[in-house]
Amino acid sequence: MRLAILGAGDVGRSVADLAGEYGHEVVAIADSTDAATDPNGIAVADVLERKVGGEALGTRDPGAVFETDYDVLVEATPTTLDDAEPGFSHVRRALEDDRHVVLANKGPVAERYAELRALESESAGSIRFEATVGGAIPILSTIEDCTPQAVTAVRGVLNGTANFILTRMAAEGLDYEHVLAEAQDLGVAEADPTFDVDGTDAALKFVILANVLADGGFALDDATVEGIQTIPGSALDLAAEDGRTIRLIGEATRDGVRVGPRLVAENGALAVSGTRNIVQIETRNAGSLHSSGRGAGGPETATAVLSDVGRLPPL
């Protein structure tokens, strides 16, 4: 497949870097200011080197990506809420041009799912978005394989930053502020970690899961969301007295989405440590399935994008 990549952050760059290994060709890549395009395939290494060195990706406008002859648009621009722009318009443009779209951007899938599906039904292209939920972990394809109707709930830990903080608090008996500062030093938490610690990031992923289970109907506003900022170290100590620990757990069913700090068995499957993610997919006919792995990171998330590309039918 010929890929056009929008977004040149960790994920977009990693997709470009790994595309060749997965048998695909990158014909365009753009960030918010400029683009590099080449119908015969761009020189990925050179382009990425320029970007990392602080130079422009190429000489063209970002919009030039849509004029390139591509098969799959990889939407890897930053997640935005509410109208999910400009990501949503990027997806619409590609579908209207009868191309496939693979999203790493959570915004459109969480906030405007029904509109995406309506656009897809009018298009020769289709959309996939494995990378939006749990990075490298094949969650959506597992649900697809079980058929969404037979999945009754999805629960788990889908934010590595919050999980890292809770794990360190429990292990070291430290308070939230202290561990957050440490996580920022280590590069695990962003300078502004709000979306991770207030539960928004996890909620977006569980909203996407609920949309897949119920075929739409959910947006972030429909989710009940609590963060971990109010949890003191002493709460984790008390939980441990009884063999429990506290994790930021999300739950998605056809009835709703809930994210908040919950008590789970200290040695149970959901008590993953550090930045690891886990989901438990509860099925009607096959019990619970667990899948754990790296939920974030450029190359990890890029593998989910490229797996999606591999599942697309030829145009």
Next chain:
Amino acid sequence: MGDGPESDEDDPDAETDGGVRAYTVRLELVDEPGELLRALTPIADSGGNLLSIHHERGNITPRGHIPVEVDLECPPDRFDGIVQALRDAGVNVIQAGEEHYGEEVNVVLVGHLVETDLSNTLSRIEDEADAVVLDLSLAAPDGTAGVASARARLAIDSGRSAEALAAIRSIGTDKDLTVVEPLLGGEA
């Protein structure tokens, strides 16, 4: 029970229609001298007639307590009073008659627990969530005026955990407390 001007239904000396029924209550006692007597007294005092006591000394519950099964008979309208009297005496009732208090769940509460009247919070949990507080740990590392955490182990009727937790959640919202609930369902 029986102290103070209460309604006739709550008075052990009130007249009944003469029918008595047999009931079984399952209790959980701390392994200390005098505990059994302490558990039986409220039953007798509330108008229950003890039939048999099965003291399972060799069988210790996961919390290190001793399960005791008590068969008693009393008029049906006194039974609830007996169970309440046991709880008022601090006895853990695991099962009472047909009612099983089979589910034990932990919740952790976080906030200004002391300033917002912890004992009121606990009684509201018992009343509104229909739960029994079996034990409580409190940690207030910043003093009683600061943010504290409490872990309460609750006994809840079988199958009613979701409703009980919803009630506790709303008490938490009322009193500006964070409620960390257990994850129910699946294999959590």
